[in-house]
Amino acid sequence: EIVLTQSPATLSLSPGERATLSCRASESISNYLAWYQQKPGQPPRLLIYDASNRVTGISARFSGSGSGTDFTLTINSLEPEDFAVYFCQHRSAWPWTFGQGTKVEI
Amino acid sequence: EVQLLQSGGGLIQPGGSLRLSCSASGFAFSSYAMNWVRQIPGKGLEWISTISGQGSNTYYAESVKGRFTISRDNSKTTLYLEMNSLRAEDTAVYFCAKSRIAGGTNWFHPWGQGTLVTVSS
Numbered sequence: 001e002i003v004l005t006q007s008p009a010t011l012s013l014s015p016g017e018r019a020t021l022s023c024r025a026s027e028s029i030s031n032y033l034a035w036y037q038q039k040p041g042q043p044p045r046l047l048i049y050d051a052s053n054r055v056t057g058i059s060a061r062f063s064g065s066g067s068g069t070d071f072t073l074t075i076n077s078l079e080p081e082d083f084a085v086y087f088c089q090h091r092s093a094w095p096w097t098f099g100q101g102t103k104v105e106i
Numbered sequence: 107e108v109q110l111l112q113s114g115g116g117l118i119q120p121g122g123s124l125r126l127s128c129s130a131s132g133f134a135f136s137s138y139a140m141n142w143v144r145q146i147p148g149k150g151l152e153w154i155s156t157i158s159g160q161g162s163n164t165y166y167a168e169s170v171k172g173r174f175t176i177s178r179d180n181s182k183t184t185l186y187l188e189m190n191s192l193r194a195e196d197t198a199v200y201f202c203a204k205s206r207i208a209g210g211t212n213w214f215h216p217w218g219q220g221t222l223v224t225v226s227s
């Protein structure tokens with residue numbers, strides 16, 4: 001199965017700063033990558049799909065890039081509501097897998 | 107508005123069986139593949155199963171293959187997960203999720219609220 005490795009595990013930042021999250025695939029997945037945000041007690045929420053497409057209604061602060069094996073989620077000018085855990089996920093081949101998550105904390 | 111309302115979780119003994127339900131509304135249910143994903147509390151996410159819109163194609167993670175069965179009743183706009191031979195390691199919050207677009211399989215969007223399944227004696 002394809003393994004997704006996210007880094008860092010935890011990112012400590014202040015509101016207004018930029019967050020850069022990484023997701024690396026164990027083999028090429030083209031652009032079959034998505035990013036989800038999860039807050040405590042809530043289900044995950046899709047933010048970015050196909051590596052760089054933002055879901056309708058998601059703030060333009062969120063952007064995704066990359067292809068092949070290396071992907072990045074960038075959150076510009078962090079707002080208080082952006083502090084959460086972020087997961088990447090691929091759907092290049094079965095089984096679909098998730099990264100272990102990056103916690104963005106204040 | 108898309109709504110996914112889950113039910114059926116709870117405490118079950120090892121070796122037991124449980125059926126989860128996910129009642130959907132707000133979209134053309136039969137046109138969308140549906141999914142189950144689980145999360146061990148405080149841990150990561152694991153995709154476990156997907157079913158096509160008409161139910162003709164199903165996909166499973168190795169960890170549940172042969173023990174769990176995904177199904178759907180399009181007349182009731184409800185997704186199911188039948189779980190048999192449950193193990194302690196199946197303890198998790200189980201989420202149902204709609205595929206983002208109609209047709210084939212796709213990203214998980216949106217998700218149900220989740221239901222906790224605890225396997226313990």
